[in-house]
Amino acid sequence: MSTETAQGNDESGTVEVTEAAADEALSLLKSEGLDEGVAGLRLFVQQGGCAGLSYGMRFDDAPEEDDTITEHNGLRVFVDPASQNYIEGSVVDYESGLQAEGFHVENPNVVSECGCGESFRT
Template identity: 80%
Template sequence: MSTEPASGGETQPRIEVTENAADQALSLLSEEGLDDDVAGLRLFVQQGGCAGLSYGMRFDDAPEEDDTIYTHHGLQIFVDPASLKYIEGSVLDFESGLQAEGFHVENPNVVSECGCGESFRT
């Protein structure tokens, strides 16, 4: 298990989380009755969608042994090694607007996205 500092330190985080996204996720963690000292948000990449890859998110009780853990604004993010190579350098945000509300990944590794924005290619 590898842990990246939220800020400062020798290693810069490879995944950022906005304060708004962290607040929303921590609120949802609480609603689920999960302990935010141990539990966290798992961010992963899976095969799917018309562009080939899509993001997935879920709450996990604890990290897996080979996860990299990022902590931002009190929220732990768990990322498995296979997903990390696709989302390194990304920013997780929470957006709300007239069209939709939800978490959004701003990924600098994306070279194309499908028309609906649900999948991507690196």
């Protein structure tokens, strides 16, 4: 794993991505026609949900100037400074099963979640 920021290298508080999640995200990124050497998965926190905060994910063509950038199994992950405080130490995984399929964030900073697991509070 490598980590870059606009201010230099900083390994503290980074987000981890499992191999399954990185493989799925890279497959989706390629299907969107994005360059995996420059583009990446943006992980962010936004206001919303019954517990107050929710996760967001999208592909970005390139990182913003002040993003923390990490690489996991070939996948670049971008996190903005405001979101970093809420999700540092989290693990992004991809689960596929009979009941549900998708990305899941395991966040050690969460003190409570809503019943459906879509929002949280730190």
